[in-house]
Amino acid sequence: MNSQFERFGLEPFIIKAINSLQFYKPTDIQERLIPSILKGESVIGQSQTGTGKTHAYLLPVINNIDPAKQEVQAVITAPTRELANQIYQEVLKVTQFYDGSEQITARCYVGGTDKQRTLEKLKVQPHIVVGTPGRILDLIKEQALHVYTSNSLVVDEADLMLDMGFINEVDQIAARMAEKLQILVFSATIPEKLKQFLRKYMDNPKYSHVAPNQVTVTSVEQILIPSRHRDKVQILHDILLKYNPYLAIVFTNTKVKADEVADSLIKKGLKVGRLHGDLSPRDRKKMMKQIKDLDFQYVVATDLAARGIDIEGVSHVINFEIPSDLDFYVHRVGRTARAGYSGIAATLYDPSDEDAIVKLEKMGITFKQQDLRNNEWVELGARDKRNKRKKQLNGLDIEAKKIVRKPSKVKPGYKKKMKNDMEQYKKRQRRINKRTK
Template identity: 45%
Template structure:
């Protein structure tokens, strides 16, 4: 199936060709007809599945450029995600013969300038973070009471970040007949009251995928083996020589420490976390996209809602504290069918978290760094997946132990104890020799 099959307006088709989109993703094939029908929708699919254009393309198809009013409102939980949607929207709008006004309202931007523009004209499409959009609606400067479509993107993240109440207030300012589209990687139970309150008999679609992580991504697991992580990540960087790499850490303090270390060692590294001002974050992201940096050290603020074309590698400095972020981190690479590599550092205390991720269908390939390259290893599999072998009961030992329990002469009792101990020593020696042979064989195969 190709986008031509949807018979979009000529300028939309022209935009798709300019972007290089030829065939819709499974999510787009399944959900775009629903969006075009005008039905309310709850679409659940993994990150990087093409959700943004799933709602954007039908929105443009239904847009009336001659109306001087807001027709679409799109909320996103982070400035970065809102800006990403805005840029994707602009890519389509610029191909239209008649001007389509698109506005991006996020925190950290010049509010007065936005107010001045609103006094002149209202945008056709409003995109932004819930807080800034609602501020403009509450003040009466932004008029959304005639909007035809309301999109809540990354709804689970919106809930996690505490913005759902603000989204609720925006929704209450919209007309009753508005079409509401909710897109999310997951649909948590706490989201249900909002859905029941505002959505009218919605289509509920969960797009199942065979793999949690895209098939184009090599997902490696590397043990720290007690080594200092800064040096290990530096060694990885020198081996990988990535086109663009994102290094995810769990705290701002760790981001500062790792960034300083890598810069000191001559790498072109940027950093982004919640402690960096919005304008500075925007500047850094633009520089990263323009290849001014090869690496960016980021907290989970950047794990979702940032789509940087050409990220070849993702390195997890540690397992994320919130395991749901693992897929979003790894999903920054291997996008649009391109190959990517994700590498996660772990230590023994992470074993339970890794097993939980594996239960979700995430497959890891154990790797080690040896002789200046990544090599396959079996250490973790042997330690984690080794099961106690079901050994048939040893009738000889059982018999000796039973005899020991009976009332017998002291000298005979000592002989039984010696025989039991001697037999167990022999078994341990046999096991040790078998283990040694297996390890030597594995070492030979690794060369």
């Protein structure tokens, strides 16, 4: 079967790599951006996780490398070590198929590694640099890494880069690169502060936006589970056992809550991993390896794990809490149903989450409502039934107010009397409605 990527005019070794990765049809964002990147144009790709954006830039960037020139030709920046390492591994999966006399070399530079050894190895410059902005800038300032030869810069997860305070380092890296610079920016959202950076370096870039509802609705079954003032950790424990997932990620909003939930589940006998910003670089690396080795069936994480980090085989995502920034809901759900597989995203919600759920529904997300009772799934009716009933009662209140009018001359206690009269009227109306039915 011929790959549909062939029509982009990619090098034969890239097509071999694509076949090895079992890609057949380009995703929406790949379809839109690969031709522009191949031509050396700057692009902005706005899309959620799981849309194939990494290969949307990797394939054309690697395709454009000239192995005969032993100099830096592309710099790829990522906000976290895990994401940088992940991108680097994807680069190696493609470059291994190059069969020319020269090699295409790539190196990954992140904090928490031996800087002296890195400096020694930089006597020969790699073609492709992948890493976190802080470490890349550090190596540039040491005059060990020569990025001035590179005319291609990738800024992945740009809005998270901004949130974590790294956009200034990216700015300094860009300022040291070739004057005619191709910048490839990929981001879930484009906040105003990020636009300032884009305007500084990008002149009329190609812009492509893949809408969130194209990402989450098709292959993920999205379920709402009401907490009903019960012990949420106990409900979580029960639904995890009932789902019996291949791998489930449980999301919380804070590091403190992640530890609290993980500790509670461990006390209940589950083997649980955790992934959040308070782990040391060494512990995070160890945890990622354990997760990939399937040492854990359940992982409790903060939104750090929802942005860009690719954990294979996630069959279930559980939102222990709805994120305050609803864009993160889409990132979380994007951890499952990757590469054409289906997945389940379950959200535990309290009455106070009603507004957030309504906003998610307006974003195009369709929920099923279920509950776990006596270890069996029970389909619940529409969530807005109670609201409809309230609206009916409100209508009755209005009618009662019309009937029970405020007296022209008020006396002490008239408000209480009016309220009693209205309640009596509503009781009579309810009895009449019942009889009519």
